[in-house]
Amino acid sequence: MQNLPERSKKNRLLVPAAGWSHSGRETLREKNMSITGGCYCGAVRYEAEGDPIMKAQCHCRECQYFTGGQPNDFMAMPEAGFTYTKGAPKRFAKSDVANAATREFCPECGVHIVTRSQALPGAVILKVGSLDDPTVFQQPQMILQTADAQSFHHIPDGVPAFERFPT
Numbered sequence: 001m002q003n004l005p006e007r008s009k010k011n012r013l014l015v016p017a018a019g020w021s022h023s024g025r026e027t028l029r030e031k032n033m034s035i036t037g038g039c040y041c042g043a044v045r046y047e048a049e050g051d052p053i054m055k056a057q058c059h060c061r062e063c064q065y066f067t068g069g070q071p072n073d074f075m076a077m078p079e080a081g082f083t084y085t086k087g088a089p090k091r092f093a094k095s096d097v098a099n100a101a102t103r104e105f106c107p108e109c110g111v112h113i114v115t116r117s118q119a120l121p122g123a124v125i126l127k128v129g130s131l132d133d134p135t136v137f138q139q140p141q142m143i144l145q146t147a148d149a150q151s152f153h154h155i156p157d158g159v160p161a162f163e164r165f166p167t
């Protein structure tokens with residue numbers, strides 16, 4: 001019982017970390033968002049409900065393949081609140097990579113919609129380009145994998161940046 005106040009103080013300090021409100025104008029956390037989205041052709045649609053877990057811009061080499069060369073903006077949402085409402089994605093995980101992420105994409109138009117990764121257990125990683133309203137992303141709260149960034153990538157000022165995935 002004696003440990004409780006100390007622990008809750010610690011948790012409070014952890015919540016605003018990583019730039020949820022780095023501009024000072026944003027709300028600390030969006031609560032209970034309901035997000036819809038899907039692929040380019042409309043064959044695969046989804047709905048995601050809950051609190052966003054992470055909003056990031058990732059520069060890793062893998063993301064460059066999926067975006068066409070640029071970093072990838074993603075929004076991680078709770079897996080429990082995520083459902084496909086139309087169609088079914090094709091899934092791919094690289095077999096020669098340990099703990100490879102599973103990538104889910106439209107079998108018709110090929111657009112990449114969701115990634116599931118052991119780096120973010122319990123989350124679905126939604127690609128911002130697949131959101132019906134990409135403006136809900138606002139801006140990344142952190143920049144990931146800058147070690148893989150190309151010289152033509154833009155890394156915004158004032159956002160915490162990590163050479164790799166922060167642990």
Ligand SMILES: [Zn+2]
Nearest residue numbers: 039041106109
């Ligand atoms: Zn499609």
